[in-house]
Amino acid sequence: MNAGRHDRATEDPSERASAVRSVELEFSELMAHVRRLISRRAERVSPGMLPGAYKVFTAIADTGPITASAIAERLMIDKGQLSRTVRELEDLGLVARTPDPADRRAHLLEATDLGRGRLEQARAPEEPGLSRALEHWDLADVRRLAALLHALSHDEVPDRDGAADA
Structure with missing residues (x-):
């Protein structure tokens, strides 16, 4: 039995509820920060670009060539x-559409050279942000944070060291 699970039998349920609310609050703050970051980057890529278009553009740029249905999913x-949104990105010269060799009915979407350059410029001001925020943390704490976030996003239970139990 995992030591973390054993401790749950003796904990105060109201303390757990309060701790979970604190995590929810911190995630809300983090998501608000990310939304502001996405808005600033979208504006840098193309003045007036909406955050939703930026998300589509980065999904294409970071994973392309990719089909529209894969992006939608x-x-x-x-x-x-x-x-x-893809038409808008094409009109801006940020994305190109080519026939999918595996399925001639579909198209592959890929960032253009212009798009990749604009995205790199848009991301540059904040690129060192996370490194800077964590630079004074102990390496073990950074690794534990990564392990805890992984466990949370994969619905796993972390052990005391932060590694997830599958």
Whole structure:
């Protein structure tokens, strides 16, 4: 039995509820920070670009060439909205569409050289941000944070050292 699980039998349920609310609050703060970051980057890529278009663009740039249906599934967005956004990105010269050699009915989306350059410039001001924020943390704490986030996102139980039990 995992030591972390054993301790749960003696803990105060109201303390656990309070701790979980604290985690929710911190995630809300983190998500708000990420939304502001995405908005700033979208504006740097193309003035007036909406955050949703930036998310589609980065999904294409970071994973392309990729089909529109794969992007829609990955981002959980409506295919009609995605189609309009891709057209907008094409009109800006940030994305190119080519026939999918595996399925001639589909197209592959890929960032253009212009798009990759703009994205690199948009990301540059904040690139060192996480490194800077964690530079004074002990390496063990950084590794534990990564392990805990992995466990949380994969619905696993971390052990005392932060590694997840599968």
